[in-house]
Amino acid sequence: MTRIHLDHAATTPVARQVLDEMLPYLTITQGNPSSVHGSGRVARAAVDAARDRIAAVLGCAQREIIFTGSGTEADNLAIRGVLERWGPERGRHLVVSAVEHDAVLETARHLEATGAATLTVAGCDSDCRISPGSVAAAVTAETVLVSVMAVNNETGAVQDVAAIAEAVHRRNPATLVHTDAVQGLGRIPLDPGALGVDLLSLSAHKIYGPKGVGALWVRHGVALAAQNTGGGQERNRRSATENVAGIVGFAAAAELAERVRPKEAERQTALCDRLIAAVEAQVPGAIVTASGARKAAGFATFAIAGARSDVLLTALDMDGVEASAGSACASGAPLPSHVLRAMGYPDELAAAALRCTTGRSTTPAEVDAAAAVIAGAVARIRDRAGAHPAGVGG
Ligand SMILES: Cc1ncc(COP(=O)(O)O)c(C=O)c1O
Numbered sequence: 001m002t003r004i005h006l007d008h009a010a011t012t013p014v015a016r017q018v019l020d021e022m023l024p025y026l027t028i029t030q031g032n033p034s035s036v037h038g039s040g041r042v043a044r045a046a047v048d049a050a051r052d053r054i055a056a057v058l059g060c061a062q063r064e065i066i067f068t069g070s071g072t073e074a075d076n077l078a079i080r081g082v083l084e085r086w087g088p089e090r091g092r093h094l095v096v097s098a099v100e101h102d103a104v105l106e107t108a109r110h111l112e113a114t115g116a117a118t119l120t121v122a123g124c125d126s127d128c129r130i131s132p133g134s135v136a137a138a139v140t141a142e143t144v145l146v147s148v149m150a151v152n153n154e155t156g157a158v159q160d161v162a163a164i165a166e167a168v169h170r171r172n173p174a175t176l177v178h179t180d181a182v183q184g185l186g187r188i189p190l191d192p193g194a195l196g197v198d199l200l201s202l203s204a205h206k207i208y209g210p211k212g213v214g215a216l217w218v219r220h221g222v223a224l225a226a227q228n229t230g231g232g233q234e235r236n237r238r239s240a241t242e243n244v245a246g247i248v249g250f251a252a253a254a255e256l257a258e259r260v261r262p263k264e265a266e267r268q269t270a271l272c273d274r275l276i277a278a279v280e281a282q283v284p285g286a287i288v289t290a291s292g293a294r295k296a297a298g299f300a301t302f303a304i305a306g307a308r309s310d311v312l313l314t315a316l317d318m319d320g321v322e323a324s325a326g327s328a329c330a331s332g333a334p335l336p337s338h339v340l341r342a343m344g345y346p347d348e349l350a351a352a353a354l355r356c357t358t359g360r361s362t363t364p365a366e367v368d369a370a371a372a373v374i375a376g377a378v379a380r381i382r383d384r385a386g387a388h389p390a391g392v393g394g
Pocket of ligand 1: 009010069070071072073075101103149151152153180182183203204205212213214
């Protein structure tokens with residue numbers, strides 16, 4: 001059975017040309033970038049070149065990029081590094097949005113629970129949009145950092161990060177603004193300077209690069225406390241021997257993602273529109289989530305009454321369609337989505353999220369077939385439960 005993979009927001013395969021660039025650094029070159037010998041210098045040059053390439057994609061200075069081991073680590077470094085460095089002077093208050101990925105939300109909650117920070121969680125509207133005014137209203141004289149994501153990983157909603165950063169800085173010029181742009185790279189234009197943020201997180205494996213590599217962009221002049229101490233790599237901001245092949249792969253993937261973005265954004269938006277129309281036509285009562293928001297290309301997201309996510313995903317998997325509930329980490333556990341909850345959905349619907357995310361290989365025939373599979377699975381699940389969504393026949 002050929003499988004239809006509609007879970008590209010969870011991760012993506014490494015693109016062939018990305019792998020080709022990585023391979024010599026896995027097999028031939030043996031250098032540690034910190035070694036003074038020739039092999040070490042080759043590895044150092046590869047890391048330096050990769051930093052230049054990512055800087056060119058973002059339109060920033062290469063010294064503003066810190067390579068990390070993941071998007072999660074970049075988020076942790078941003079939040080913990082700013083809090084530790086600036087908290088004693090500027091205050092220990094954090095503001096994060098209610099729809100952040102757990103890498104931000106759980107980190108902020110943990111810091112609050114341990115007494116390291118105070119926390120305000122800013123809400124969103126029913127379309128997953130976070131208003132600049134509500135974020136700025138949460139900022140006080142003690143607010144050291146605000147973190148609001150660029151693209152929501154459960155709904156694809158694009159936040160107006162530039163307006164949020166401007167509103168926050170107007171309210172308190174000393175407050176730093178971080179954006180988790182892990183789902184933004186390759187989907188929307190990302191220029192940290194134009195966004196007006198101070199820190200921005202990225203991850204390679206969402207853009208056809210390898211897993212286990214991320215980056216934190218930090219505006220020149222913004223100091224933060226290292227969370228990995230040791231050999232002083234990454235200008236003392238993240239000690240660890242550099243993942244040379246991974247970093248090279250990240251740079252190749254970022255360039256490729258930026259090159260194909262205009263065409264893929266258009267193509268995948270059309271694919272998602274087609275999938276949404278087919279699901280709406282074939283699944284009575286299916287709600288398209290965040291439909292009023294500006295959405296990043298590649299997201300078709302639903303809440304389907306009477307079809308709990310874990311049950312539906314298992315049924316789809318058996319029928320050859322791979323999708324997810326919300327974030328990859330949450331699927332498998334029948335917990336209501338914190339994002340849909342923040343959007344005002346009752347628990348029953350928040351536990352019935354379906355996220356389909358397209359990729360470069362997705363075809364119109366696949367989305368048509370997936371819609372039919374989804375419709376069949378939902379009908380069977382509803383029939384078994386003897387339940388139909390309120391006010392919906394069939
Ligand atoms: C918005 C967002 N932030 C952070 C992460 C974590 O990135 P990584 O998997 O590289 O740790 C993800 C991954 O799902 C994400 O979607």
